[in-house]
Amino acid sequence: MTTTVLLIVIAAAVIIVGAGIGLVMSRGRAELPPPADLQEITDEVIHHPERPEPHLEDEDLPPPSTAVDTLERPETPQGRLVRLRARLAKSQGSLGRGLLSVLGRARLDDAAWEEIEDTLLAADVGVTATDELVQNLRTKLRVEGITDPELAKAALREELVRLVDPTLDRTLRSTGTDGKPGVVLVVGVNGTGKTTTVGRLARVLVAEEQTVVLGAADTFRAAAADQLQTWGERVGVPTVRGPEGGDPASVGFEAVQRGIADETDVVLVDTAGRLHTKSGLMDELGKVKRVIEKQAPVTEVLLVIDATTGQNGLTQARVFGEVVDVSGIVLTKLDGTAKGGIVIAVQRELGVPVKFVGLGEGEDDLAPFDAEEFVDALLA
Numbered sequence: 001m002t003t004t005v006l007l008i009v010i011a012a013a014v015i016i017v018g019a020g021i022g023l024v025m026s027r028g029r030a031e032l033p034p035p036a037d038l039q040e041i042t043d044e045v046i047h048h049p050e051r052p053e054p055h056l057e058d059e060d061l062p063p064p065s066t067a068v069d070t071l072e073r074p075e076t077p078q079g080r081l082v083r084l085r086a087r088l089a090k091s092q093g094s095l096g097r098g099l100l101s102v103l104g105r106a107r108l109d110d111a112a113w114e115e116i117e118d119t120l121l122a123a124d125v126g127v128t129a130t131d132e133l134v135q136n137l138r139t140k141l142r143v144e145g146i147t148d149p150e151l152a153k154a155a156l157r158e159e160l161v162r163l164v165d166p167t168l169d170r171t172l173r174s175t176g177t178d179g180k181p182g183v184v185l186v187v188g189v190n191g192t193g194k195t196t197t198v199g200r201l202a203r204v205l206v207a208e209e210q211t212v213v214l215g216a217a218d219t220f221r222a223a224a225a226d227q228l229q230t231w232g233e234r235v236g237v238p239t240v241r242g243p244e245g246g247d248p249a250s251v252g253f254e255a256v257q258r259g260i261a262d263e264t265d266v267v268l269v270d271t272a273g274r275l276h277t278k279s280g281l282m283d284e285l286g287k288v289k290r291v292i293e294k295q296a297p298v299t300e301v302l303l304v305i306d307a308t309t310g311q312n313g314l315t316q317a318r319v320f321g322e323v324v325d326v327s328g329i330v331l332t333k334l335d336g337t338a339k340g341g342i343v344i345a346v347q348r349e350l351g352v353p354v355k356f357v358g359l360g361e362g363e364d365d366l367a368p369f370d371a372e373e374f375v376d377a378l379l380a
């Protein structure tokens, strides 16, 4: 009996001591800070000093581990310019080479000037601009008695830069007034690269430490909104979207409303691709802009044109310009064509500057356009 009682007391003591140790250990674990290196990685990604804190509401935040794993740091505009300049030179090489090989000849007769004219026309520079360039260059070489190919090349460069016009203001108008966000509306025909451009612009702005909201006013295809949302998630930017087939104007309105509520710097609104020949769709685009402007002025309307479409791009520019007051052009797919002269033609057609060029399929393959850089790349 005494032995049985003794055994019970010992067993009870073992259980109580064991439970106590377990409790202390589990508390200790709960209170342990994360390992130093994990803490550093988390701080680096979420609170990196060069990156704005994303303005996200709780329900939009992905689980913490996903945010840490997926947030990317986009390439800075300066970094990408150096990389993309070489690509531009490669795609436009035939235009530059064509012009320089003729100018390098000992004698420039009428046939040589015709060749120069043909090369410019083939690169989509347009008839008026080509005539102007050839006349000015001919006069300059004659009046100044230039025969040295290097001096002729310098004169050509000067004329090309003048045509591309370095005096145009090519900054993205993304600053709002009265404490409201800047609103950038992105428009164009199907497949020109609108969604890609909106995603890339979000990356440019995030790299410049601005806060961004995306509006998926392309309610035509659910996949387009998904695509946009993915671009946003990768850099911690929220996307406002509506039901498939819903009213694009109301998505634009809500995106800007969200931008105002979150005190976001810029709202980028993607729209559905629409044929400029369909008046109903063009009217809808006018409505999207008007409805957005009940919230805040649209500070920039970017028309996205596929550089490979040639003259058709010019017609698009004219019709879109009539409906929504286009204020800047994004020329995509310049990597896939040697017809860089479209830059000159489209600026003349619309009277607004090319502000960005797309030079590949990568996420950071969008470069701010610069007249002198562009001409130097042509003549490299």
Ligand SMILES: Nc1nc2c(ncn2[C@@H]2O[C@H](COP(=O)(O)OP(=O)(O)OP(=O)(O)O)[C@@H](O)[C@H]2O)c(=O)[nH]1
Pocket: 188, 189, 190, 191, 192, 193, 194, 195, 196, 197, 218, 224, 271, 272, 273, 274, 332, 333, 334, 335, 336, 357, 358, 359, 360, 361, 365
């Ligand atoms: N090579 C190249 N491809 C590009 C460039 N910009 C966009 N693209 C490609 O063009 C295709 C169409 O791009 P999207 O952004 O979906 O075009 P979208 O205008 O939004 O299309 P819709 O919504 O159908 O009107 C995609 O495969 C892009 O990767 C560029 O600068 N160079």
